[in-house]
Amino acid sequence: MTHLYRIERTDMQLHPEVAAALAANQPVVALESTIISHGLPRPDNLGIARDIEQAVRDGGAVPATIAIIDGDPHIGLDDAALKAIATSDDVVKVSVRDIATIAARGGTGATTVASTGHLAALAGISVFATGGLGGVHRQARESWDESADLTTLSRTPITVICAGVKSILDVSATLERLETLNIGVLGYRTNAFPGFYRADSGHTLDWRVDSPAEVAAVLRSRRELGTDRFGLIVANPIPAEDELDADLHDSTLTAGLAALDREGVSGKNVTPFLLDFFHRETHGASLTANVKLVLNNARVAAEIAAAYAAQG
Incomplete structure (x- = not known):
């Protein structure tokens, strides 16, 4: 398989297991590291x-957690590196625009959805599992606040398995932007676009797939x-038994948005404020x-990667 996007880099460190799997066309799933350092x-x-x-x-499939360590992108982490990302206080959050700077300075950073996908x-990995995709923020008409995930996916050959976007975002505007940017969206065993904590955001999708083999055929x-x-999004809803109670979700969201306005939180601080x-x-x-939902997405992504690899 030819990866037109792939660039050979001497400073990109592939974990031996990941390198062997890619060389043998075995399934590999990329994982972000920001959820480890900043999300949990x-x-x-x-x-x-x-x-x-x-x-x-x-x-x-073979997991490939991605991070930047001492200036080098690491595709797949050993347990010592995973522990460092999880416990060190000097790990910074790295999006695509930050990669070159932190690499030049020899720093250590956890990758976001955008930088992980990039x-x-x-590295030649085509499937990526995460929790929720970033999107267009509420009040974006005034703030112009939109996640770099969207523009990165508009030019990156990666398939992202996620539970939709967080309900704290403007879901309708996000779906409009995905269409404009030519980013396809498939509902995995659902006709509804997921809302992260909830399986249904209230928005209907045009395309549904019901098995890893169907996704692999699309790929x-x-x-x-x-x-x-x-990019392509496979929207995999949180299992029904794991959903956040609907009334609790709605009341918390309403209160959180009010607190956001009351305390004057804006920009990149909005998402961490509301999640907290x-x-x-x-x-x-x-x-x-x-x-x-992250565990569910990781398993489904692996099944999709395995089905795609089996097709050759």
């Missing part, structure tokens, strides 16, 4: 990171027709849901 509380974050990697293995594609067609230079608010006000139920 210590000390549970390290154990959960290991669980996410195990979920990929259980689904039949580095995964450079093969994208490669053959040249549309794989754009959800965690506190739901007494940890939102965090539990977050972990459950």
Whole structure:
């Protein structure tokens, strides 16, 4: 398989297991590291990171958690590196625009959805699992606040398995932007676009797939027709038994948005503020849901990667 996006880099460190799997056309799933360093509380974050990697293995693929360590992009982490990302206080959050700067300075950083997708594609990995995609923020008409995930996916050949976008975002505007940017969206065993903590955001999708083989067939067609230079989203809803209670979700969201306005939080601080608010006000139920959906996405991504690799 030819990866037109791939660039050979002497400073990109591939974990031996990942390198061997790619060389043999075996399934590999990229994983972000920001969820480890900034998205989950210590000390549970390290154990959960290991669980996410195990979920990929259980689904039949090799996990490749991505981070930048001492200036070098690492595609796949050993346990010592995973522990460093989970426990070090000097790990910074790195998006695509930050990669070159932190590399030049020899720093250590955790990759976001955007930078993980970028580095995964450079390494020749085509499937990526995460929790929720970034999108257009509420009040974006005034703030112009839109996640770099969207523009990065518009030019990156990566398939992202996620539970939609967080309900704290403007879901309708996000879907409009995805269409404008030529980023395809497939509902995995659903006709509804997921809302992260909830399986249904209230928005209907045009396309549904019901098996890893169906997704793999789409990936093969994208490669053959040249549309794989754009990203693809496989929207995998949180399992019904793991959803956040609807009334709790709606009341917490309303209160959180009010608190956001009252305290004057804006820009890049909006998402962490609201996620922390959800965690506190739901007494940890939102965090539990977050972990459950990430594990589910990791397993499904592995099954898709395995089906795609089997097609050759």
